[in-house]
Amino acid sequence: MLSSLLVSFAILAFHSLSAVGRQIPAVNGVIGDVPTDAPLNESHEFLSDAGKPAATTPGKLRVVENSGVCETTPGVYQASGYGDLTSNESIWFWFFAARKNPDTAPLAIWLNGGPGSSSMIGLFQENGPCRINNDSSTVSLNPNSWNEVANMLYIDQPVGVGFSHGSTTVGTSEAAASDVWKFLQIFFADSRFSKFQKNEFAIWTESYGGHYGPTFAAYFLQQNAAIAKGTVSGVPINLKVLGVGDGLTDPLTQYPGYISYAGSNPYHPLVSTSVIQRATTAWTQSGGCRDQITSCYATNSTSTCSQAQSFCNRNILNPLVGNYDVYYILAQDPDPYPADFTTFINSKNVASKIGAEVTWTESSNTVYNNFARTGDWMTNSRPFLETVVNAGVRTIIYDGDADYILNFNGVEAMVDAMQTQFSDEFKQQSFANFTVRGQATGIFKNAGTFSYVRIFGAGHEVPAYKHASLGTGEAALQMFSQIMSGEGLSST
Secondary structure, three states: OOOOOOOOOOOOOEOOOOOOOOOOEEEEEEEEEOOOOOEEEEOOOOOOOOOOOOOOOOOEEEEEEOOOOOOOOOOOOOEEEEEEEOEEEEEEEEEEEOOOOOOOOOEEEOOOOOOOEOOOHHHHHOOOOOOEEOOOOOOOEOOOHHHHOOEEEEEEEOOOOOOOOOOOOOOOHHHHHHHHHHHHHHHHHOOOOHHHHHHHEEEEOOOOHHHHHHHHHHHHHHHHHHHOOOOOOOOOEEEEEEEEEOOOOOOOHHHHHHHHHHHOOOOOOOOOOOHHHHHHHHHHOOOHHHHHHHHHHHOHHHHHHHHHHHHHHHHOOOHHOOOOEOEEEEEEEOOOOOOHHHHHHHOOHHHHHHHHOEEEOOOOOHHHHHHHHOHHHOOOHHHHHHHHHOOOOOOEEEEEEOOOOOOHHHHHHHHOOOOOOOOHHHHOOOOOOEEEEEEEEEEEEEOEEEEEEEEOOOOOOOOOOOOOOOOOOHHHHHHHHHOOOOOOOOOO
């Protein structure tokens, strides 16, 4: 979910990449830059014959049950539809009951990043009950789906992302957290889902989820405390787990990782030493990337933070990947894997069955623009992450070692910089091999209720990959299952 942008034209032009899963938009060829012109006027095309959605029901869900799409395991419940925050703000969700013991299994939400990217990416390419096939037009049942062990709730957020539609005003992680809290209050108030309110709850996310996950989790804890005090009305959320994959959390600590990873990673150098030297200069020079992020942290100024995002992504993030795919450096750019599922999900046969009301888009330009203009990208979410860990929420940070855009060098530097009740114990440990069915598939550490794992051979979307003779997503499912059961990581 990270990138940089370059705007040299008066009209903003987002360039779509060839494969879905391109979670960070690129403007005029630069991933993650900041637009300089007026906001793009973006609207969804409604699918109904009348050209408008069904009547909204503010504060309630509109649901299609058991559509038969994606989850075909006999007897496993699914539901999809909208939670209407207001008459003009509708958030799309897709719920899949656990394949085993759904009444007592934990409930996990999945959020993709961007900002502005749809969580259907996670559903169809990563950890959902079905996975898109390489033909981009069919799906196959996923034996390593995360609903093997948990009830899974995929949410397109903020409003305007994916199948969600309405007023696109959200431009910060804090505002996004508030809307997802509101949606979950609506979800738990519905008679079909109220029974899950008592179950253990988890937030799982990736990429820009390095901002979303810690911010949302800290906000939920804050809301729970306010409910307990009687200053806020609502249903407390039984938050027990936070999982963040390949996440952007603390840019000041993570951005040097691009420089080190480009020159030395487990596979091959990405660029020449001269390119690395130019990026190093852009980092260290007076007024360079490091100084600009530092100023962003100190001032929280939207203009300062936006300028830091643009400068750093133009001069460091984008140049250092060379001709390789930013999400998977074992492939040239663009990597056609994972396959694009746009045609499949927008087909009338699928969209009408699941209750979708608008054409699906992988990423919302408007939502991305909103975030770019606030400078949210370059803000530091690590304090929120530390708060969540110190509150006793079991937390895991994970990363694929073939991912450049949120590479393990940067992520592990962020983890090492954390200051929590478990940080000293974590630093004193050595990495252990993470094996799945006896096959080494990563390295990990546990300290208290905090865990970190680096998965071998995985790109940005860790559950989309396989290693050695393991199945696609098998290592990710072992990680997920162990954490969701209230344990640290262990080898099998």
